[in-house]
Amino acid sequence: MTLQIAFVLMACLVALGILLHQPSKTLGIPSLLIFIGVGLMFGNGEFNFIYDNLALTSLIGSIALNVIVFVGGLNTSTSAIRVAFKEGGILSTIGVLLTTVLLGGMLYFITDFNFLACLLFAAVVSSTDAAAVFSILESKKLKLKHNTDTVLEFESATNDPVALLMVTILTGILAMSGDPVTVGSITVTLLQQVVVGLLVGYAVGKICVGLLNAIKLEEYGLIPVFVMACFFIATYGGELLGGNILIASYVSGVMIGNNLQRGREVSRHFFNSVSWLAQALMFIILGLQFFPKELFSDALASILPAIALIFVARPAAVFLSYLPFRKVERNKKLFISAIGLKGATPIVFALIPAAAGVEGAQQMAHMVFFIVLISVVLQGAALEPLADKLGLRQDEETSA
8 A cells, every 4th residue: 555545545534533523422422432433444354455553553542642641731720730639649650550450350350361461451451541531521521620620630641651661561571571570670660750751841841931932933823833843852852761751741731731821822722633633543543453353252351351440440449549538528539430531542552462472462452442442431421420410510600
């Protein structure tokens, strides 16, 4: 296939997904399902087109996630983060570890995987997905009391380092590659990723807004272009220095979104569009990567793990994580425990052991795919009515 044909086909798939967006919204179907469905429909060989490239899928998925997290940072106020970072920080670290251990133990009894593979499986799906959280909250225009939405956003934007580190380590052990790992090396790596990601994201964001506020570009169209250049410097510069790329993306987005004086609205509109494009491309290519005949053979096997994650491991991990916060409202903890949205991130993480040739990783990736779909359908649909039921919805007049 030539490059021109590939671009035309991808553009057609994106356009089709966008055209189906409004009808899907009317029916209450998340956009994620529409775009993944388009990818599944056209990538399974029915139209003489087969796509199967784990490396390219992983690359596009990671770039898209960076963009989505950055845009989420642009739209997050620092005042809300000051209130939510303690709870969100505990959920994104201790919560992820607890979810992995609890779910891994249950998977050992309900699947055919060995214990290490069960822990790997649990690590892949342990973190909430920033793309899903940001996009669903934004599409529903949902604001919640007690900074509940900000806690969810902060957690989803910062919990990937722990999950990714566990996925990488367990993949290395199961593939029998790399040096032996120790608790000390894991701790150092995790601290390095978090600290370097925070520092690089903060520094680049600060320099970006300082330059734009001082220079005062007359052409407003150049402002989002400069911001995009700084975004790439922050994310991939942070990664080069050993930091976590998603943390650098989120922090630089927060810094720019809260401190940019001129061109703020232009930049937000521009990057909101870029975020939608990133979501469309990511979900479509993930749909193209899987073949329905192989995929659906593992559908039934994914139901019990999904139930264990959504109804047992996630709620238990959240309530245990909240033990230091005794004054937090019970309704808030119930909502956060019930809305552990999954999205493209677990699927992208599942491709890591698959690409490394870990035994059973392909089946695991198929099961993760269905767990994500179940999460999006159940938890995504429950988000709004559950917020109303628990009295957490914040009226627009109150939030203004």
